[in-house]
Amino acid sequence: MTQSTQMTTHTLGFPRIGERRVLKWALESYWRGTLSAAELQATAKSNRSQILHDHAQANITRPPVGDFSFYDHIADTALMFGQVPSRFGSTANTLENLFTLGRGKNIDGHNIAPLAMKKWFNSNYHYLVPELEADQAVRLDADRYLDLVREALAINPQAKPVLVGPLTFLYLSRGLDEAGRLAKADALAAAYHQLLSELKTLGVTWVQIDEPILTLDLPTAWLQAFEPTYHRLKVAGIKLLLTTYFGELNGNVALAASLPVDGLHIDATVTSDLIAVADRLPDYKVLSVGIIDGRSIWRADLATLLQRLTPVYARLQERLWLAPSCSLLHLPVDADFETKTPDFLRNNLSYARQKLGELAILARGLTEGAAAVAAELAQATAARAELDHQPGRVNPVLRAHIETLTARPSNRAEPFVARAAAQQARFNLPLLPTTTIGSFPQTHEIRAARKAFKNKEISADQYEASMKAEIKHVIQIQEKIGLDALVHGEAERNDMVEYFGEQLDGFAFTQEGWVQSYGSRCVKPPIIWGDVHRAKPMTVAWSAYAQSLSQLPVKGMLTGPVTILFWSFVRDDLPREAICYQIAEALRQEVNDLAAAGIGMIQVDEPAFREGLPLRKKDWAPYLAWAVRAFKHSVADAPSDVQIHTHMCYSEFNDIIESIAALDADVITIETTRSNMKLLDAFAQFAYPNAIGPGIYDIHAPQIPTVEEIEPRVKLAMEKIPAERLWINPDCGLKTRTWTEVIPSLEAMVAVALKLRKALN
């Protein structure tokens, strides 16, 4: 390849947790005090040079720098511009202060709470939400950032610094209202200007500036702030690439194309007409096309992508840049580490490193012609064909059956009022019945038993015996505490999605598919590669055993279709909706088997229900329609006297309350403590018809709640929801807590229920 025809290729960011999560281990050792600051820095540095090396190796011309963070890049941005709440004391941009923003601190016996976390758009990454204060001056404190840039430039002078855009930063912050946040735009732009000037003196030519909020429904005031802000931060000699991702620009395309910057990056995975965007762009600007899906673990269909790019390249020539759609932060590092997945699958995985190679092939295909990369294209096509022909990829019988589902009524046979009467006749529950959300402490012994079974160190019989002993223990404790609806405790589950994935056809698991969730925490979602099908009951034996031990109802416990979907990596050849229905059908069979086994209460957890909401309001209705339908399908056949519960944590319900009601669960338990029952207002105002169990203590904190704390919360709840439809329960499952915390907490909860019940009677 000659220099003159080389096309500019780049990435918006790369996983920072490192190969085999090296940074995670280093961070956690450092926090424990078993690794020195110098050793932590050394690990991070070798991580970063590996990333530059990977880019060079794959011939990617402009690797990113500054996307790296020891914890979170939004918190780094807050520190760099001095936007740290005063409760933290020091605002200096140091590594220790970054860790304090993420982890909080105890100073002289009192706790400084960390910044809140929020999902980064519709990804599973959580950023720290900056808290702004009006009188906190914006100032530039960029040494840590500039050091990273110097380090990268020494290795590759083409490295491209990455910045969070000033308006995205302000928009995602809290603490001030809209006007208050926008009032900071001028000062922030001035500080960005100063930073860009410093980058120029280091020899930087291109800077990437991320404004993903341009893909949202932005209020006018924010849209209007773009033009003046970007004028102010301009520095002669520095070219800016404005990046947008996670969605189409839609109405904002004219604005994005006209801003005083030198290039625009768009997410081609969701932009249907690339030429239309190219046509909007002034002649001097570059268009960076995010052609490879930066969040998909699947190998791309390179031949098709090349065809898509060809007319755009014909139009733009060297003004066309190629990149993945978004930062590769949301992918695991290297699919070559997956030595245990079957070949047909591994050959089709493309993690961050593989994406670099795919990008380079597309660039060569454009500049040298498709023939030059014919072998690579053929290889991609062949790998995909192998996957497509894999038994289990398409299950025609299931597909035909799913087809009929859309025609099938998803309502239960009788309305809530009739069901409630049948359930009351069956269970004879007291007023303000008490329950828990499902899991009980996952003790060291439980984990050890699961692990030993997995590693075949104990037999299936031994494993079953130890789980049964645990279930018995949990049932006895709950009876002793005096709870009204019991649970089996979920000891057999390592994870609420993985447990079901392991038993369903169509799922696969990885060894190294870790993705950063927040700070040093990573998740390893299962992969849905084939049609999801239930070959055999998944929970019935455990639930039936638990129910055999008590006269009280023991809830069957399932993870809902929407949550299983959103917490997995999904196949790219079927719409999410279709995958969700397959899962729903598997769950329907499970619900029916549970009901037939005499389980009278079945909980279908949907903590991800709200998470699945699309970024743009216009897309909400279709999503909510299929998500509601999938949930309802799962429980549609449950007889009237089977009580269906659902559970949702970290949700706000105001804007989706109609859909929550449409789920028509007999009981919904929600997390309400941290909002001091405020979240119940949505239910009260809507006159939500079914039963609700607001969480009355926060299970995330180690403190044991007292009767004095719990009672006013329940009373508050009783003001909003009639007592006949009110349950009492903790905010969420108890798996992360210890028995010494759980028992007195639940005792206090039951004491409050008994007291208020007496008063009602």
Ligand code: GLN
């Ligand atoms: N049933 C699950 C548990 O108790 C629910 C977990 C969740 O809501 N995230 O652990």
Ligand code: ZN
């Ligand atoms: Zn929960």
